[in-house]
Amino acid sequence: MRGFLHYSAWLTQGEQAAIVADLRALVQAAPLFSPMTPHGRPMSVRMTSAGRFGWVSDRRGYRYAETHPSGTPWPAIPESILSVWRALAPAARAPECCLVNYYGPEARMGLHQDRDEADFSQPVVSISLGDDGLFRIGNAERGGRTQRLWLRSGDVLVMGGAARLLHHGVDRIAPGTSLLLPKGGRINLTLRVVT
Secondary structure: OOOOEEEOOOOOHHHHHHHHHHHHHHHHHOOOEOOEOOOOOEOOOEEEEEEOOEEEEEOOEEEEEOEOOOOOEOOOOOHHHHHHHHHHOOOOOOOOEEEEEEEOOOOOEEEEOOOOOOOOOOOEEEEEEEOEEEEEEOOOOOOOOOEEEEEOOOOEEEEOHHHHHOOEEEEEEEOOOOOOOOOOOEEEEEEEOOO
8 A cells, every 4th residue: 555565364372462562661661641731731642652763652752752751761672573564674774763652442543644753765664452443544735635554463564665654544443453452552662753
């Protein structure tokens, strides 16, 4: 789809469960938080990060930071997640950020570009876990026709090349479509090179 490489069911159930176990430890070190937009509205997703950098948002804007909002450094990216990057983006530099977004049943993510990174030649690798999410792909410029794709638990998307700066977002979550997370919801992991 428009240059996005979609690896359907790329992760086995066992691999997904191993990642979720690693994420539980990660969230103990860097708890999920509800970021605010620069306009002072809370985002509907909760998030945290791992790696050298994490992604934060508040009234000062969207940006990468080297510490969690609590002031502690972000934990290391788990090996179970790094192995996906190495398998699907072998020529890329090592990721410096793993953004962890948790979507409850009502959460959404509007169309946006990933353009806060310094080197757009490096891909973004996106891992879906838990309930299905309806993913929307737009264009390099705002407006125009879009495409939609249901992302299911274990799917991986690689956004590189011409697709790297396309607008994209999550329109909705389909509750109860996965048993991976005991309380439901969707986790999306995005691995990025920041510098």
